[in-house]
Amino acid sequence: MTYLLGVLVILVWGMIIYRVFKSVGAGDEDAQPATVASVKQEPFNDFSFKTDTTRLQLNYRDPFGITLKKDSISRTRKTTYSEPGKQLSKAAINWGFIQYIGYIRNAKSKKLLTLVNINGENEIMAENEQKKEVRLIKNLRDSIKIRYYNKIKFIHLKNTAQ
Secondary structure, X not given: OHHHHXXXXXXXXXXXXXXXXXXXXHHHOOOOOOOOOOOOOOOXXXXXXXXXOOOXXXXXXXXXXXXXXXXXXXXXXXXXXXXXXXXXXXXXXXXXXXXXXXXXXXXOXXXXXXXXXXOOEEEEEOOOOEEOOEEEEEEOOOEEEEEEOOEEEXXXXXXXXX
16 A cells, blocks of 8 residues: 555656646747737726616614604794893794804814804804803704703704805
């Protein structure tokens, strides 16, 4: 059995050595020069967008049991805003008179200042500052948390690029 395995090892190594020498040495006169195919590449266009053709199938049940309901209460009643210091009635508040325009960071003091439009007048406010019965509670950069006559609301950043 040992002689048979020895012959088999010599045969396998002989085939390996034969293939190495054949690929390295003798094939030079038959080889043709390699030609590179010229491929014309189109320049990258940042401004071309392909339209998305996929559609999401959202016809499955909520796996967590949470259903998000949109605010279905219509706020068609207009409320007249009284002078500062006077109490408003229990009517719904139309928050449209307050708009969050943006924020500025002071380079020296690192303080975040908020630009808010209240009744058409631009105001610069810091957190916990009150102007015209509107108190800025928190600036979250994409929205602000405000209090107006003990009602708290988040107002999102107004998109001015329309």
